[in-house]
């Protein structure tokens with residue numbers, strides 16, 4: 001059902017948009033989420049649901065139901081560097097409701113949020129509803145323009161439409177540059193596997209995500225290097241994969257040509273101002289994240305929680321919120337900057353030199369990696385950072401029925 005006059009519009013039904021929609025509706029705010037695709041069953045980017053996200057689900061009373069959905073659990077981050085297996089993170093000691101990463105395909109997570117949100121009378125979701133632009137009334141955003149000349153008006157529009165967000169035409173953007181791209185493909189799985197595996201072999205890095213009967217693979221390349229890889233031919237690409245990850249067999253059938261290999265552009269950027277009257281951007285719309293650390297989904301969820309904490313109660317009371325919008329950026333700016341800074345450092349100091357063959361001692365893992373592997377107590381530090389994130393949000397927005 002689509003509400004004609006919502007209190008708030010959410011553009012985009014990704015992790016940020018679905019969680020923001022859920023939390024606002026839970027507080028009694030009449031909210032409409034507009035998603036341009038017909039379903040969530042697309043090969044989204046990333047499957048990692050971190051302990052901080054599950055902490056939020058626990059605070060909402062949804063964790064048990066969430067964990068009934070198909071997923072794999074990992075409580076250790078492992079890396080194979082030129083044949084040397086190493087542990088670089090340990091989450092098992094976290095004092096949290098779910099001290100592990102739940103590997104769940106993103107469409108499964110979004111289906112879950114949709115099903116839970118559908119129970120809330122104030123929630124409305126419209127699929128196949130691409131937003132074309134905003135209604136700008138003298139500098140204030142008063143809603144959105146949809147196809148065929150129709151419009152939808154609301155006191156607040158939240159842009160959760162990812163890294164190509166329409167809000168980026170209206171708010172200042174700072175690019176941090178990204179030095180990697182990713183080839184993305186699936187290979188049927190033979191036998192048992194681990195849930196998440198990173199393999200470094202020579203100048204190659206492959207991340208393998210266990211999706212039950214197949215591996216979803218990310219083959220990391222230097223930014224702009226896709227054409228050179230393609231020019232060598234699909235057979236050479238298959239040979240590179242097999243050298244790095246010999247367990248990926250049956251590649252002739254899985255990857256007969258380049259049609260089965262998608263190129264995903266990695267971006268790293270952020271809006272320096274996340275709002276203007278009537279409009280707020282959160283998630284990748286406000287800060288596009290690299291896949292490094294598998295953190296983007298979780299940062300998007302934290303933004304949604306911070307948004308509801310700041311705005312749900314006044315919106316539910318029918319009060320104007322323009323004066324409160326900057327509070328969301330003020331709250332989430334530090335974690336965004338620190339996480340993007342860490343991702344950028346990984347791009348520049350490890351991934352790019354690795355791919356260009358510029359590492360000082362390519363056969364040898366970086367010092368930090370060796371230290372982590374050698375001293376298990378140190379593995380708790382990345383475990384803590386992955387599990388808690390930086391400035392973990394707790395649900396403080398109200399529930400309409402209590």
Ligand SMILES: Cc1cc2nc3c(=O)[nH]c(=O)nc-3n(C[C@H](O)[C@H](O)[C@H](O)COP(=O)(O)OP(=O)(O)OC[C@H]3O[C@@H](n4cnc5c(N)ncnc54)[C@H](O)[C@@H]3O)c2cc1C
Nearest residue numbers: 012014015016036046131161162283284291294295296297
């Ligand atoms: C290659 C790659 C791999 C990644 N792997 C991981 C990972 O393993 N773990 C992790 O945590 N993060 C990962 N990330 C980052 C992660 O995907 C994002 O940070 C996260 O999805 C952001 O969530 P979001 O809801 O803000 O935006 P998105 O997930 O991008 O969702 C935006 C939604 O808006 C919709 N939309 C867009 N435009 C419109 C419009 N005009 N009208 C209506 N709807 C619209 C889109 O269809 C989409 O559903 C990866 C990123 C890349 C590039």
